[in-house]
Amino acid sequence: MEKAAVLGVGLIGGSLALGLKERGNVEVCGYDGSSQTLRLAESSGVIHYGCHKVADAVKDADYIFLALPVGATLPLLEELAAMDLKPGCILSDVGSTKGRVMELAASLPRISRNFIGGHPMAGSHQSGVKAARSLLFENAYYVLTPPQNGSMSQVQRLSRLLSKATRAKLVIMDPDHHDRVVGAISHLPHILAAALVNQVEGYNRSNEWFLRLAAGGFRDLTRIAASDPVMWRDVLMSNREALLELMGDWIREMDLIHQALKAGDSRKIESFFCKAKASREKLPDRKQGVIAPVFECYVDVPDHPGEIGKVASLLGEWNISISNIGVIESREDGAGVLRLVFQGEKDHQKAKRVLRSNGLTVIDLNEQEKGGENTK
Numbered sequence: 001m002e003k004a005a006v007l008g009v010g011l012i013g014g015s016l017a018l019g020l021k022e023r024g025n026v027e028v029c030g031y032d033g034s035s036q037t038l039r040l041a042e043s044s045g046v047i048h049y050g051c052h053k054v055a056d057a058v059k060d061a062d063y064i065f066l067a068l069p070v071g072a073t074l075p076l077l078e079e080l081a082a083m084d085l086k087p088g089c090i091l092s093d094v095g096s097t098k099g100r101v102m103e104l105a106a107s108l109p110r111i112s113r114n115f116i117g118g119h120p121m122a123g124s125h126q127s128g129v130k131a132a133r134s135l136l137f138e139n140a141y142y143v144l145t146p147p148q149n150g151s152m153s154q155v156q157r158l159s160r161l162l163s164k165a166t167r168a169k170l171v172i173m174d175p176d177h178h179d180r181v182v183g184a185i186s187h188l189p190h191i192l193a194a195a196l197v198n199q200v201e202g203y204n205r206s207n208e209w210f211l212r213l214a215a216g217g218f219r220d221l222t223r224i225a226a227s228d229p230v231m232w233r234d235v236l237m238s239n240r241e242a243l244l245e246l247m248g249d250w251i252r253e254m255d256l257i258h259q260a261l262k263a264g265d266s267r268k269i270e271s272f273f274c275k276a277k278a279s280r281e282k283l284p285d286r287k288q289g290v291i292a293p294v295f296e297c298y299v300d301v302p303d304h305p306g307e308i309g310k311v312a313s314l315l316g317e318w319n320i321s322i323s324n325i326g327v328i329e330s331r332e333d334g335a336g337v338l339r340l341v342f343q344g345e346k347d348h349q350k351a352k353r354v355l356r357s358n359g360l361t362v363i364d365l366n367e368q369e370k371g372g373e374n375t376k
C-alpha cells in the first residue's frame with residue numbers, strides 16, 4: 001500500500017487525511033507541531049498514525065502534503081528538500097497562495113520537479129482538527145499548479161489520488177493567475193470583512209447598540225472575519241503584489257459611490273446597486289454543492305513544429321468544437337502541454353477518444369478510474 005504523509009493536521013490537513021484514509025487507499029501518517037493536535041488526530045481516526053518528527057513522517061512516503069499556514073510551509077519545504085525522500089515522491093501543499101511557494105520550490109533542485117502546488121477551494125472560518133470533515137472538498141474546485149519542467153504523469157498520479165480522496169474537481173492554473181483570481185474572490189473579501197468588523201467595533205466601544213443590533217447583512221458579510229489571524233496574515237504577506245492592486249481598485253470603487261452620495265446622485269446610486277444585483281443573481285447556487293462541470297483535458301504536445309495545429313485540425317475533422325485552446329506549459333525541450341476546453345460532455349469524451357486513438361497522450365484530471373472508489 002502506498003503511503004501519504006500529511007504535515008499539519010488542522011482543518012485542511014485533517015480533512016484531506018480523512019479523505020485519503022477513507023477513499024484514497026493509502027496509509028496516512030500525520031505530523032503536527034502541536035502534540036495535542038497529533039494525539040487528537042490519531043485518537044479520532046483522522047490519520048492511521050502520528051509521528052513527532054518530520055523525518056519519520058516522510059520516510060518512505062509516496063506523497064507528502066504540507067497543510068500548514070503559508071509562512072510555516074516555506075521553511076518546512078526547504079527542510080524537506082534537504083532530506084532523502086523516496087525517489088518519485090510527490091510533494092504538494094494546500095496553501096491559499098501559490099506564487100511564493102512555487103517560486104521557492106523552483107529554487108530547490110532536489111524537489112523542484114516533484115512539487116505540485118495545490119489549493120482546495122473550500123474551507124471554513126473554523127480551524128483545527130476538530131473541524132475536519134472527510135467530504136469538505138466534495139464538488140469544490142481543487143487547483144493544481146504544476147512546476148515548469150515537471151512531468152504530466154506526476155500531475156496525473158496526484159490528481160487521481162486527490163480526485164478519489166476529496167471528490168473535488170481538479171483544475172490546473174498558472175500560480176500568478178491563481179493568486180490574482182483568488183485574491184479578488186477570497187483574500188480581498190477577508191480583508192473587507194475584517195475591516196468592517198473593526199470599524200463597527202470602534203463605534204461600539206462608545207455605544208454598545210452597534211453590535212447588539214447587528215443583523216443578517218452584517219452577519220452574512222462578516223462570517224469570515226472569525227477566521228484564523230495567523231493563516232490570514234500569511235496569505236496577505238504571500239500575495240502582496242496582487243492584493244495591493246486589488247485594494248487600489250476597491251478604493252476606486254468605494255470612491256465612486258462616495259462621490260455619488262456626496263453629490264446626491266440618486267440615479268448613480270441606484271445603478272450601482274442594479275449592476276451588483278444582476279451580477280450576484282448570475283452566481284451559480286452552491287447550496288446543493290453543484291459546481292459547473294469541467295469539460296477540459298490536457299495534451300502532451302511533442303517537440304515538432306505544427307503539432308498544435310495538428311491537434312486542432314484533427315478535432316475539426318471530427319466536428320468537435322473547442323471552446324478554448326491554449327498552451328499552459330512550455331518546456332525547455334520545446335515540448336509543452338496544451339489545454340483544451342469543450343462546451344459539453346459529448347465533445348469532451350469524443351475528443352479524448354479521437355486524440356488517444358491518434359497516439360496522443362491525453363490527461364483528464366477528473367477521469368474516473370474504472371472500478372475505482374470514485375465511481376460509486
Ligand SMILES: NC(=O)C1=CN([C@@H]2O[C@H](COP(=O)(O)OP(=O)(O)OC[C@H]3O[C@@H](n4cnc5c(N)ncnc54)[C@H](O)[C@@H]3O)[C@@H](O)[C@H]2O)C=CC1
Pocket residue numbers: 007008009010011012013031032033034037067068069070072094095096097119120121122123124125126127128129228231235
Ligand atoms: N481554512 C480554510 O478555509 C482554508 C485554508 N487553506 C490553507 O490551508 C492551510 C492550513 O490551514 P488550516 O487547516 O485552516 O489551518 P489550521 O490552523 O486548522 O491547521 C494548521 C495546522 O498546522 C499546524 N502547524 C502550524 N505551524 C506549524 C509548524 N511550523 N510546524 C508544524 N505544524 C504546524 C498547527 O498546529 C495546525 O494543526 C493554510 O496554508 C491555508 O492557507 C486552504 C483552503 C481553505
Ligand SMILES: O=C(O)C(=O)Cc1ccc(O)cc1
Pocket residue numbers: 095096120121122123124125186224
Ligand atoms: O469560509 C469561507 O467561506 C472561506 O472563504 C473558506 C476558504 C478560505 C481560504 C481559502 O483559501 C479557501 C476557502
